[in-house]
Amino acid sequence: MNRERAVFITSHAPTSRSIDHSSGITLNQIILTSILVASIFISLDTGAAPIIQPSAPGQSSKELSADQAIKIANTSYTAGDAQFMRDMIPHHQQALAMSRLAPSRTNSTAILDIAGRIEAAQGDEIAFMRQWLISRGESLSQSAGNHEHHTMRGMATPEQMEMLADASAMDFNRQFLTLMITHHEGALYMVEDLMEQPGAAYDPVLFEFTNDVTNDQSKEIERMHKVLLGLSDDPRARLAPGLDDAQEAIWNLRKVAVLAKPAGFYDPANPAELPPERFLYHDSNEKGADGKDRAHDMASTADSAPASLHHHVTAHNHEPAETDGNGDDTGLVQHSLSHKKSINAGAVTAGTSGDGDQDANKTELRSPLLSFSNTDIAFRDDIMVAGSYHGFNIYQLDENGVPKLMASVVCPGGQGDVSIVDHLLIMSVEETRGRVDCGLQGVQAEISEKRFRGLRIFDISQLTRPRQVGAVQTCRGSHTHSVVSGPDTQGNIIVYNSGISRVRDAEELPGCFDESPGDDRTALFRIDVIEIPMHKPAEARIIDSPAVFADPETGALGGLWRGGDHGEDTQETYRTDQCHDITVFPELNIAAGACSGNGILFDISDPRAPERIDAVEDTGFAYWHSATFNNEGTKVLFTDEWGGGTRPRCRAYDPLTWGADAIYDIVDNKLVFQSHFKMPAPQGETENCVAHNGSIIPVPGRDIFVQAWYQGGVSVVDFTDSANPVEIAYFDRGPIDADDLVTGGYWSTYWYQGKIYGTEIIRGIDVLALVPSEHLTDNEIAAAALADHGAVFNPQQQFPASWPVAPVVSMAYLDQLVRANPGQAQTLAPLYETLQLAEVLLEKDEQDTTIVSSLIDWAESPTLARADALRDSLYDLSKKLGVPAPTRLISQTAP
Helix, strand or coil: CHHHHHHHHHHCCCCHHHCCHHHCCCHHHHHHHHHHHHHHHHHHHCCCCCEEECCCCCCCCEEECHHHHHHHHCCCCCHHHHHHHHHHHHHHHHHHHHHHHHHHCCCCHHHHHHHHHHHHHHHHHHHHHHHHHHHCCCCCCCCCCCCCHHHCCCCCCHHHHHHHHHCCHHHHHHHHHHHHHHHHHHHHHHHHHHHCCCCCCCCHHHHHHHHHHHHHHHHHHHHHHHHHHHHCCCCCCCCCCCCCCCCEEEECEEEEEEEECCCCCCCCCCCCCCCHHHHHCCCCCCECCCCCECCCCCCCCCCCCCCCCCCCEECCCCCCCCCCCCCCCCCCCCCCCCCCCHHHCCEEECCCCCCCCCCCCCEEECCCCCCCCEEEEEEECCEEEEEECCEEEEEEECCCCCEEEEEEEECCCCEEEEEEECCEEEEEECCCCCECCCCCCCCCCCCCCCECCEEEEEECCCCCCCEEEEEEECCCCCCEEEEEECCCCCCEEEEEEECCCCCCCCCCCCCCCCCCCCCCCCCCCCCEEEEEECCCHHHCEEEECCCCCCCCCCCCCCCCCCCECCCCCCCCECCCCCCCEEEEEHHHCEEEEEEECEEEEEECCCCCCCEEEEEECCCCCCCEEEEEECCCCCEEEEEECHHHHCCECCCCCCCCCCCCEEEEEEECCEEEEEEEECCCCCCCCCCCECCCEEEEECCCCCCEEEEECECCCEEEEECCCCCCCEEEEEEEECCCCCCCCCCCCEEEEEEECCEEEEEECCCEEEEEEECCCCCCCHHHHHHHHHCECCCEEECCECCCCECCCCHHHHHHHHHHHHHHCHHHHHHHHHHHHHHHHHHHHHHHCCCCHHHHHHHHHHHCCHHHCCCHHHHHHHHHHHHHCCCCCCCCCCCCCCC
16 A cells, blocks of 8 residues: 555656746755655555564564565465365276276277266376376375275275176176266265365365366266166166156056146146246247257156167056046146246245235245145045145045045145044144144244144044144144044043254244253254144143153263264264154054154153154164054164155165165064165156155065155065065156256055055156056955055054955965965965855855865865964854854964
């Protein structure tokens, strides 16, 4: 500043042409004055003022020269920057090593092109990184304490490199792509780790390099994944996208009905819930991935599918399979966008009134994410209720199990999970927009008595006129809930509430406290125990909030997993301060909790005071999401919602133990790990996919699970052998959109009275049925349809199925015996004939002592010595036909 002012003054000294001679001031005086002023400014600039660097407290400060000060202030890279470059060199070198294996092991043009690009690009980058380090006087070698190269992010182990070198042809192609994608992702993580360090990448050259790494390797990952998808022979891998006309793959299932979302539960201008920016291309020439003008076809679909697909694949336009259900209610709604005003699609009216609520006086573009999403389902008798972020829909099932819409209830607030107890419907509400009065305008104020987060209670005695009759506010809202018991003799229902959202302000709901060191009042690390008087639901209340994760020795609330990874090459697991789902099994007084960072087994002998009896971890689980018992309550299948359900986590290179199921046996009240299962079909980058909700299919003698995988479709899994689960049926559609990842697919798939019901988040509801196959016989499917669960199904509440005494149940057991022992088929053929004759007798209500004697003889035959369930069913059948059977201990063990 001083130098500039001195120059300014001298440069503006008056000239002889501007001197006011009348003032008496001479030119020499003016010049002398100017020189003196300039000298003063120059003297201030030439070092009279010291440059000080303070030292630590109590120590003397240092005086620096200008050169020293500049040197210190001009440090352009950090030790972390240099270490990043040193680490990235061997990381790139391994990529070169993998790429150089390709020419001698594959003739795939796609693989050779990828390997060639990697070798050229990363070879140049290695030279750049070396020069960067050398020019700054940094060592090229790793420090003594640094990790081995193969432990860096994404790097293949020596064993994996050896396997790759030994592979060839298609096996090499798959291994190469899988390892290289993981390797590239590791580089992206290394860049992220660097950017999180203070002061990192200030060097402009380094900063540009990290951007190049991120951009180039991200694009290469996309290219490699497309090639890897093309190597899969699973028909689900490359299905054409579309909202109503997506291509489909189906195996060992059939479609019974397809229901579109009811009016009022989707945006006609944006039924696919595409992101708002897609509607801003109205006046542009930008094209989508399919080459179409985005403004003309927002629900983009692929123009063509692969010419030759597996025989299970069908091109499909959502036409009803066997029935359209009920005319207008269940007929397919064609959500065409071509006639809509694309520029305004996705818009909502919003404004703010004095009390902080929204007014309908202003239009804004909003993201439709989850606004109208279908969620969970509950059943009672012939009633089905499908929850939604927007409210719920009530259906009545006809004689074929096809739902007919009875009423739609608009009551926004998400998440909308539902349960039914007698005439009461219980619904979870979590979002801050939820209102006590079910209003559509939301709540804008930070603190408001109008906000509702917790459990709503509705009276659905009149299906077409549901009424809200109770509400329980909770500190963290209600993400899910579990009906534990009741109504008891006093008419009380006990419900466990799981809230996973942020803790409310105590000013809005007294007693709510967030996490503070040493404050045990926090609403974290707890579940809520809620009592609902069935005949006075308005008096429902929280009766306890037990700290079920506490350390039993120290009493510390956070006594289980505290968050983070489990070591090298393991998952980042969320800390355990909440349960996402708690599934109760009242018959055995136990519950299984999928509790963010742990799988937990609870004792619920006293439903009001659950006690933790075991907890397990899984190094591949990111977020313990849901739990399902087998029919006997001797196994638990947990799911991992890696990515929160909104990310593509079933890509060809994603680990099969991440975002998967974990199956445990229960042995002496301990959870004993047996295996993982993950839907095996690779999915694309625009398909959110991870393990989600499902239920047991009650085939007697077997453990079979039907499960939703979001846009990964529906999978039916046999886990009778806990250590070796096997997929035995599936149904899948192509992605909702060709260009954007839209959160969609199946939220839940549940078995109820012989059918599979699935809520598609975006598209609607599907009804599916099993078909006979090598994995499941007609008799087994028929026996499952006869199973009795008590004419009720609530998510997170399991009652063991029981089967009537019927020949088809015995034949289901017999089918399993023959499947396990094919050599006995001829020996057992006469027993099939006897059971068929018994079926005729029962239909005619007749008796035949010869048939009864034959059944008893078979039950006591050495051939069935180890088939306890089959023998028991034969004794019961003989008794039903008129002859008392010997007293035996009933067993449901498979032959």
